[in-house]
Amino acid sequence: MGTASLGSGWARGAQVVGMALVLAAGPAGAGEPAQLGPRPFYLVDSMKPGPLKERLQACGADRPYTARRFSISHRGAPLQFPEHTREGVLAAARMGAGVIECDVAFTRDRQLVCRHAQCDLHATTDILARPDLAAKCSQDFQPADPATGRKASARCCTSDLTLAEFMSLNGKMDASDPQATTREAYAHATPRWRTDLYATTGTLMTHDAYIALVKTLGRRFTPELKAPEVPMPFQGYSQDQYAQAMIEAYKRAGIPASEVRPQSFQLRDILYWLKAEPEFGRQALWLDNRDETDPGFDPEKPESWKPGMAELTALGLRTLAPPLWMLVRVGPNGTIVPSAYARAARSAGLDLITWSLERSGPLKDGGGYYYKSIRPLIDRDGDTFALLDVLYRDVGVKGVFSDWPATATFYANCMDIE
Template identity: 55%
Template sequence: MRHAIILALAAGVPASGFAQDTAPDGPAMSYGQRPAYLADKLEDGELKDTLEACLGQSPERTDFSVGHRGAPLMFPEHTVQSNRAAARQGAGILECDVTFTKDKELVCRHAQNDLHTTTNILTTDLAEKCTQPFEPASGDTEASAECRTSDLTLEEFRTLEPKMDSSDPTAETAEAYQGGVAPFRTTAFADGADLMTHSESIELFRSLGAKFTPELKAPSVEMPFDGMTQEDYAQKLIDEYKAADVPPEDVWPQSFNLSDVRYWIDNTEYGGQAVYLDDRYEAEDEDEGLIDPTDPETFKPTMQELADMGVNYIAPPIWMLITLDDAGEIVPSAYAQEAKDAGLEIIAWSLERSGPLAEGGGWYFQSVNDTIDSDADYLTVLDVLAQDVGIAGMFSDWPATVTFYANCKGL
């Protein structure tokens, strides 16, 4: 019994005897233990005092807290169970990354070609349909595979069992390749998880009292695919919200492809909240080489040009929005200021994805890694993003942290 309660608390699942709140339009909510754990680690000061004073409050759902693939810190991503956990942690907006099957049905997967790391496909008879069947590790060559949703029909996709996103590059068998889960994650909640189609995610999220932020994933196959163009694909996503009578104000469609965003703006009622997922830091200029990620003036199109196109929301990774000043303090970056000056709303990604921060925050915190040395820095960075940058929302792999902060600060 004691073990069951500990797991429930860690997962943010209500357990008898602990503070929770039942929303009229969603499941019972609980912060679990993680927000208190992070607040305890903060250095003494105003932020710690403020947050610790909020630890006894009842959680409320907030659109500031966005479930990134649900709650994949502990649950298999893009599953029914992962999103239920995110909703119980107060996420007001939930995400389905959208891709398509061989018969052009929309399903929730982070990438069209991730089935070999997010499901059990390699240990089933469907493994022979994979674009690249499993190859065992040999010498200096790592084990590999590539299995796409477009390799399978929807009926075949539904037979797969989801798992924590992982693989073991040293594996000599397909069964061993299923391992490799990061030590800061867990398989405790992976058994019996359920995959979803995009349309099923709409019904689930609505039943949970949450809003919607679908991401149109870049296809791994050449487009058009069996007659379906990229614009057909972008429209199909919107059509499933229209068919479900979901109002545009409840949907934030996302894409890294600016053409998708512009299509939604120019051709649908759902373009006003279309989110441009900004990866221009990876772009290259023919004359100048790699664009300087610290200098937004080198980005094309510029922030103002995006706004002039009708883009209202931009979503960069956390590190692009912050930097260190001469005193080593975390402050808003020039990128953040340029976006705000152009009138763009900012959504950041993704908190709680880096694991323990004792030795720095890795990719998501690269612009401020010199000062990242404690898990408490999840809250420190979130505070700068919310109060100084002024973000409109935060994606998180464990939404309870963001929900707690947002509730405490009245966001």
């Protein structure tokens, strides 16, 4: 598909003027530009010489850019904005994310809100600076003790608060310092490669508010049902009720299942949706986290895949969503090639979506977790596009979650991806 027209559904947008970030008065929607800013072009400039760099350079900064479904907003735009906030969602939409995520958790009064984890409020909000609410945390701040080696810690959960209490908080950049001896130092620990420049305001969102906002932006939805960090049932609230409540919110809002990609790390949630809400279930993404939970898992050894690809398709799964590194490995002559896991998924007829681009900080030292299977090949920020190109062309991914959607939006426009 070529460049979408400015008024076309949720692939709306306009254009970047030079390399400047155009600031809009309202949210990106009908008639508003896809504002890429300088980062995609900085990444191209830092690439190794070759045909891919030449093609991306030829794409240019003065052509029209529009939102694309290939570009999926991961938690908003948390490279620079507090995650799961209204401000982050608007930034993601302005950067052309065609699909925007809300990680769904529940409050003490069983209301659904956007938060990456049920128990991350101590790292992602100002709750520790609010004594009345910090006192309600499962565990208030405990300072580090260098003498004993104890690390600083806190545990503040959405389920510790009512919806009204949750909504009174302010979002901040996700960070905490395990060596801190004061709560201020613990909370204010944003990595140097991120920024607090846009963290003075972080408007938290309910799941319903997220749906309403994304609907007005003309983008699609990808809610993730977060694994509860409290015993279930919670005050009589079962896992199935929780999974159903998330879907009911879209039905109440009149959002068709075709515009919603539910996610979960728990396969049991996917199977529940396939049975109870098959139209939504067929759209669901299983976030395969076996790399973290199964010490025997190896993306190059099919015998370690439990369940295997054929079992997953037999269960009705259509889309698998593993982390970036699981889909690639080092190939001959220093190339990046699809992993056996990726090839088997495609052979089994499974679509692939992956996460999360632009979450690793500077790549000069190999890129960390998200690049671990190809670390010897990663030594500069421009390698972001080298990986992305293999994921699209050779692995065949249908979309990429990104902490800074402009990067994936730029690539999708340059390659004419929807």
